[in-house]
Amino acid sequence: MDLFDTHCHFDAADDIAAILERARAAGLVGLVAVGGDDAANAGARLAARLAPGFAFPALGLDWSCASAPDADDAAQLAAAEVGVSPASAQSAIAAGEIGLDYSHGPTAAEKAAQRALFARQVAAAAEAGLPCSVHSREAEEDTLAILRECVSPTLAAEGRAGSLHCFVGPASFAERLLPLGFSFGLSGILTFRNADSLRAAVPAIPRERLLLETDSPYLAPVPMRGRKCEPAFVAHTVRVLGKILGIEPDEAASITTENAMRLFCPKARR
Ligand SMILES: [Zn+2]
Known part of the structure; x- marks a missing residue:
């Protein structure tokens, strides 16, 4: 079975080599090691260095960095890094994770800072011709508005603008993101007992836009609940x-792996 984890995080304190080894043993042929802050970006680079051609790094700053005093400098650096031409295994293959999270009750100013940081990185990715790994929580309308404005029309037309990571529904959100060239990352939540509405939404998504992910170290799927999640659990x-x-x-694995390679590593496509 050929599997691909399109969204996982590594911590430099973890035994990354062992996690990558277990991923290969579980049938993975690749994964996107996703950043989001300094520590996660460092973990993504480290994974890419340990497993070139297997662990592909996405780099960026997520919503939690938006109100930091140095957010602007950091965003500039992150945008510059995403813009680097993919010359080495450690160059970003995507901007991520980036996005909006309104679930913790941010103030209007904090929301505005999140939007500015997100928009800037979507634009940098568009300029570099790279996809985005997007987080959106309780922020559907603002996410859509920014993507409509900043996504590259070429990538959108090719269906390579990015993935909405950890998609939980509803189907109507997916339907609005499809014309923007987005695919949908299905995490371990798909296996949860209380996720009937997500399972009901999946058939509405065209198969060529379905991706698998773990969002490890979070969201371990059934029957691994309570364990620290890792890419092998996909x-x-x-x-x-x-x-x-x-x-x-097997067929679900081939479909989602094909989709992941087309989106995130078109040059490495076998
Ligand atoms: Zn994540």
């Missing part, structure tokens, strides 16, 4: 996706 999520689509897990 092997559990694919079984549930197969069931939803009425196909074998």
Whole structure:
């Protein structure tokens, strides 16, 4: 089975080499090591250095960095890094994770800072011709507005503008993101007992826009709940996706892996 984890995080304090080894043993052929702040960006670079051609780094600043005093300098650096031409294995293959999170009750000023940081990085990715790994929580309308304004029309037309990571529905959100060239990352939440509404939304998404992810170290799928999540666990999520689509897990794995390679590593495509 060929699996691909399109969104996972590494901490430099982890035994990254061992996690990558277990991922390969579980059938993964690649993964996107996703940044979001200084520590996560460092973890993503480290994973890419340990496993070139297998761990592909996405770099960026997420919503939690938006109100930091040095957010502007940091955003400039992150944007510059995403813009670097992909000459080495450690160059960013995407901007991520970036996005908006209004679930913690941010003030109007904090929301505005989140939007500015997000828009800037989507624009940098568009300029570099790279996709984005986007986080959006309780911020559908603002996410859509920024993507409509900043996504590269070429990438949108090619269906390569990015992934909405950790998609939880509703189907109507997916339908509005499809014309912007977005795919949808299905995490371990797909396996949760209380996720019927997500499982019901999945068939509305065209198969060529479905991706698997773990968002590790968070969101371990059933039956690994309570464990620290890692990319190898995507092997559990694919079984549930197969069931939803009425196909074998093998086929669900090939479809989502093809989609992931087309989106995140078109040059490495086998
Ligand atoms: Zn994440």
